[in-house]
Amino acid sequence: MKPLTITSRLEVYDSIDEVPQDVQDLMQQAIETRDAAYAPYSNFKVGAAIHLDNDEIVVGSNQENASYPSGLCAERTAVYFAGAKYPDTRILKIAISAKSMRHKVVSPVPPCGACRQALVEYEVKQDEPIELYFMGETGKVVKADSVKDLLPLVFDSTCL
Numbered sequence: 001m002k003p004l005t006i007t008s009r010l011e012v013y014d015s016i017d018e019v020p021q022d023v024q025d026l027m028q029q030a031i032e033t034r035d036a037a038y039a040p041y042s043n044f045k046v047g048a049a050i051h052l053d054n055d056e057i058v059v060g061s062n063q064e065n066a067s068y069p070s071g072l073c074a075e076r077t078a079v080y081f082a083g084a085k086y087p088d089t090r091i092l093k094i095a096i097s098a099k100s101m102r103h104k105v106v107s108p109v110p111p112c113g114a115c116r117q118a119l120v121e122y123e124v125k126q127d128e129p130i131e132l133y134f135m136g137e138t139g140k141v142v143k144a145d146s147v148k149d150l151l152p153l154v155f156d157s158t159c160l
Contacts, residue, residue: 006152010144012108026049027135036061039101050094052091079122096134107136
């Protein structure tokens with residue numbers, strides 16, 4: 001037996017005011033998009049904003065459906081749109097914000113496992129890390145330098 005140690009390095013900012021201005025602007029777009037999410041079942045709204053290397057900003061919000069598996073998270077809505085509209089463009093940064101309609105979300109909310117897998121696919125495809133910033137409705141903002149910091153054992157085409 002040989003032990004395997006996995007570590008991730010994340011940065012935690014006390015508020016959105018502490019992150020660089022370009023990230024504040026990107027997060028503001030995620031917040032605006034979050035507030036327009038269609039989440040009548042979970043009452044949990046998420047918005048994502050993606051900054052591409054062509055300086056385009058692509059946004060997405062979670063879209064629910066009465067047939068629960070048919071909905072889609074904000075991160076995948078945004079990244080799939082970016083991949084469809086700008087297939088040869090690299091993703092530089094993603095900002096994510098979440099809000100509950102039932103209580104105030106003050107802790108950072110990371111992407112779900114399915115979104116991490118979808119995001120890492122694009123990171124592997126472009127062979128370059130994607131910065132992620134995520135927060136709740138207010139409070140701390142967490143930065144990951146790479147999707148792999150949140151999904152260290154990557155399932156990609158080399159596994160097939």
